[in-house]
Amino acid sequence: MSKLEKDTQRELTGAVAARYRSSSKQEKAMILDEFTAVTGFHRKHAIRLLNAGPFAKPPLKQRRGTVYD
Numbered sequence: 001m002s003k004l005e006k007d008t009q010r011e012l013t014g015a016v017a018a019r020y021r022s023s024s025k026q027e028k029a030m031i032l033d034e035f036t037a038v039t040g041f042h043r044k045h046a047i048r049l050l051n052a053g054p055f056a057k058p059p060l061k062q063r064r065g066t067v068y069d
Helices: 006-021 025-039 043-051
Strands: none
Touching: 006 025, 006 043, 025 043
């Protein structure tokens, strides 16, 4: 299992994801094999990452203030 930094993983995932989504089934299998070999991710995790949209930080939740009597 190779160890990549988070930033490198995100760059690689972004680059491969676009190619993965527009590929045929046979090409997807080859891309997935390469991606899992480089990142060390499990196959199912890699599929979910590559099918997901671009990385974005989730919006911050607004917390209500505490109300005391």
